[in-house]
Amino acid sequence: MKRFSLFLVLQFPFLFLTSSALADSITINSSASETTNNSGSPTQDISPVSAWAPAFSGSSWISFANAGEVPMERP
Amino acid sequence: MTFTDTFNLSGLVTGATLRVLADDTASVIVNGTTIFAANLNGSYPICSSVPIGCLTNTEGVFTLAQLQPYLNVGSNTISFTVYQEAGDGYGLDYSGSFTTGTTTVPEAGTFLLVGCGLICLACGHVVHSLRSSRKLRLG
Numbered sequence: 161m162k163r164f165s166l167f168l169v170l171q172f173p174f175l176f177l178t179s180s181a182l183a184d185s186i187t188i189n190s191s192a193s194e195t196t197n198n199s200g201s202p203t204q205d206i207s208p209v210s211a212w213a214p215a216f217s218g219s220s221w222i223s224f225a226n227a228g229e230v231p232m233e234r235p
Numbered sequence: 236m237t238f239t240d241t242f243n244l245s246g247l248v249t250g251a252t253l254r255v256l257a258d259d260t261a262s263v264i265v266n267g268t269t270i271f272a273a274n275l276n277g278s279y280p281i282c283s284s285v286p287i288g289c290l291t292n293t294e295g296v297f298t299l300a301q302l303q304p305y306l307n308v309g310s311n312t313i314s315f316t317v318y319q320e321a322g323d324g325y326g327l328d329y330s331g332s333f334t335t336g337t338t339t340v341p342e343a344g345t346f347l348l349v350g351c352g353l354i355c356l357a358c359g360h361v362v363h364s365l366r367s368s369r370k371l372r373l374g
Contacts, residue, residue: 183335184244184245184334184335185250185334186242186243186244186332186333187330187332187333188240188242188332188333189329189330190238190240190329195238195327196238196239196240197236197237197239198237199236203238206326209258209281209289209324211281211290212258212281212282212324212326216254216256219329219330221328222238222326222327222328223325223326223327224236224325227324227325
């Protein structure tokens with residue numbers, strides 16, 4: 161029993177040393193390279209209209225065209 | 236018009252945030268389920284006056300509780316249907332972060348180590364027993 165206890169004590173740290181922690185963290189951001197659209201035209205990074213909020217860190221304002229001032233109908 | 240982003244999650248999601256801006260407004264669809272429907276009956280002074288709009292105070296913010304039920308382990312698709320209701324300007328901006336859970340998986344080496352230890356323990360026990368019985372016979 162003493163030996164078994166010793167065995168457990170000696171093995172315990174190795175259980176952690178030889179284990180792998182599988183954690184992942186990913187981000188998604190709007191951009192011409194990452195975002196697709198169904199308009200038939202590629203997604204573009206666009207310069208925001210001055211009234212718009214600044215783009216989030218790491219992302220860009222995007223559209224299907226340089227559509228800053230183009231009137232659109234509801235799809 | 237719909238914009239789409241596809242990404243992979245390696246495990247169950249334990250943290251998630253998604254922020255969205257759009258001119259005029261947008262719906263958000265996660266793996267085919269609409270988690271936010273654009274308000275198409277509001278006012279549009281510049282863009283939607285209520286979330287999701289194009290201003291900091293009309294930003295759409297989605298949390299883990301809203302996103303987690305619709306996210307998969309593996310491939311995921313988030314779509315944004317952007318609407319122009321008045322005026323001009325047409326754009327979308329989003330940013331999201333996702334964290335998957337920490338899962339501790341013992342490697343094969345761990346089992347090998349434990350197995351070797353048990354075998355050594357058993358061998359020791361056998362040798363000890365043999366020595367004890369030999370001593371008894373000699374004594």
